[in-house]
Amino acid sequence: MQVSVDVYSEKASCERLLSVHRWTDKLLTFRTTRPAGYRFTAGQFARLGLEIDGEIVSRAYSITSAESEDELEYYAIVVPDGKFTTRLDRLQPGDAVWVEKLSYGFMTADRFTDGRQLWMLATGTGLGPYLSILQQEDVWRKFDDLVVVHGVRNRAELAYADRFAALAARAQAQGLPARLHYLKSVTREPGGEGVLEGRITTLLRDGGLEQATGLVIDAAQSRFMACGNPEMVTEVREIFRERGMTPLRRTGGGQFVTEDYW
Incomplete structure (x- = not known):
């Protein structure tokens, strides 16, 4: 999904990348700051957005952190030529990652x-x-x-x-x-x-x-x-x-x- 930054900002919070751990050249764990008041049930997923060429591209990622943690953690695979993960793979701590304010999923x-x-x-x-x-x-x-x-x-x-x-x-x-x-x-x-x-x-x-x-x-x-x-x-x-x-x-x-x- 691609939307303008202005439209996306109404339903998402601009957070910051905290760290990246690379398991292989294609598998990585990354952590972001957690939006104020953000709630989820263990097993649910978040929708994350990255600004690419002036628009927000978003994807869903399961949350691997505990419900009570101050940070949010995710486990991801870098898809060859994938628009979102190619950008994700290049991010550095401090870069912006948008986190939608709602959590999703029923596998709890x-x-x-x-x-x-x-x-x-x-x-x-x-x-x-x-x-x-x-x-x-x-x-x-x-x-x-x-x-x-x-x-x-x-x-x-x-x-x-x-x-x-x-x-x-x-x-x-x-x-x-x-x-x-x-x-x-x-x-x-x-x-x-x-x-x-x-x-x-x-x-x-x-x-x-x-x-x-x-x-x-x-x-x-x-x-x-x-x-x-x-x-x-x-x-x-x-x-x-x-x-x-x-x-x-x-x-x-x-x-x-x-x-x-x-």
């Missing part, structure tokens, strides 16, 4: 009213929402098992491993009851120690995820989030339906919620 853990396991499936930067969700104490009290599955092409793309380890250690120190299972999987090179091999959908169908966690997936206790490549999300929906599961409904009921995210 508080929508699940039952279940004992929360499975969070992600490809690529679809991992972002789960980083925010796992920083909320209530999710560690609500479920017995929290399972993050991150599928990427190569090992170099397995970002945030240290963050998940730190979240698990913090939860244990605080006496929070849930167990965190963090599974990594690659598709274009051998898996090796601590890393599974194959697509998430393959591991879901052949029982690889259950074997790796020691958990049993069933409609009564298992609740799922899936975020990432649209092809993965579509196939995951098919697998869930084959197992007697239904999408989460606003009126209640259902076992899974999904969101396409590149």
